[in-house]
Amino acid sequence: MCGIVGLFLKDSRLEPQLGQLLSDMLITMTDRGPDSAGIAIYGPATEGRAKVTIQSAKPAVDFADLERDLADAGLPARVTVKSTHAVIAVAAARLADVRSVLASIRPHVRIMGAGDSVEIYKEVGLPKDVVARFDLRSMSGTHGIGHTRMATESAVTTLGAHPFSTGSDQCLVHNGSLSNHNNLRRELIREGMAFETQNDTEVAAAYLTAEMAKGKDLGEALTTALDDLDGFFTFVVGTKSGFGVVRDPIACKPAVMAETDQYVAFGSEYRALVNLPGIEDARVWEPEPATVYFWDHEKAA
């Protein structure tokens, strides 16, 4: 059992409240999984700039003078520290260099995610503590997803927490368990994907990243996931401008969606949605099994 939430804003006036709304949704789901929690927020992108969210077990050591050390390594960057995480903002053209520079100057930090707009914060502990630690309520953005975990198949660690990000501005949260993840991981490694954990969900995220790298959009990648992934899943997925939901054909993992003129929201349970503005008049429904739901800011515009 896990709790997952997602919120995709259609009305830009709600963007300053995204962190607040998503945090409340996630905290309501605490009793579905108290092991660890995480949130990915798609914030405002700055033209020509990209960012990398990193995590450290020893933030006081790793994040001290990081900005200066990056500059010394030839990578001008702005570093914003939030507890065990830090966001490194660089020129978009230098994004690919961040990983290699960090590997040499800060070998122990872990990369949570990277892209033009996504920031990912996840740690072991209760959602309310994770929300407070990273001041997630103050974050604004266009869409975001969150997860509170009850681990069933791999270790309770920061890296085992969701969301998983395996591609630029992509992330995924999962309620369920996959049964063919070991085989699929081997195939994806052969295709050049890298993995950080033994977690099944990371394989699902990497699968979607690999499929989108072949030219599929998120909706198309989710459609082929129904054939290629075996097991139980309700996925909520984010891309830079898109937001998708899919459930396996058996659909025993719960899911509720709500849509108004202002937003599309996802919750493992209706409880997660009750504080959203205008929920009384929202269209509320249970997503169908083996059916891809997909929204995109760019395609809608």
Next chain:
Amino acid sequence: MDASVKRESLEATRVFDLASTPLRELNSALHAIGPGANDTNFEVVNPRGSHAVAVGIDQPVSVDVRGSVGYYCAGMNDGGTVTVHGSAGPGVAENMMSGTVVIEGDASQYAGATGRGGLLVIKGNAASRCGISMKGIDIVVQGNIGHMSAFMGQSGHLVVLGDAGDALGDSLYEAKLFVRGKVKSLGADCIEKEMRPEHLQKLGELLDRAGVKNVRPEEFKRYGSARKLYNFNIDNADAY
């Protein structure tokens, strides 16, 4: 206070606001009702998707829930009348023994699972596994139902005014299924059966009890067990 006023106050509806009152107080109050009690009208406001609202009722109380509920609402109901003025999460009226549960909106998966008696009316749609392992409950769904509904249903009736999803009535025993719309597919050992006068009469009675108007029993098809999988037979291995 004269007698009539006193009587009225005794029968007044007791309101539980779940925004300020713990769920356990509501359920304890419902369980404290004894036989022949007068104060049997309850109203629940701000349920906000709470789990286990009004479970374990064993007296003929009446509960109106103003809003949507989460898992297991009205579970094990024995004689009560529970109306949810909203939608219900998974497992509504699970293992109902008797009484009536009405959902004005939609119901999530396994509505009425393992129910032994009583009537469950869902005015919207029901999701997957509606009436799974039903054992005597009558379920009337005014919208559609999802896949694997009435799986291993042993007795009782499932009436669907809309369409049914995949694998309806898989491994069915003696539950009787009536569907007015399309059936996406039938499960193993479930077949369409002849609608005889006694079935039309029973269906009419169920529609009447569920308050369904302007729908005739003749518009439905009946589905039931082919009775080939009751006992293991190696020749049927492919069907299991």
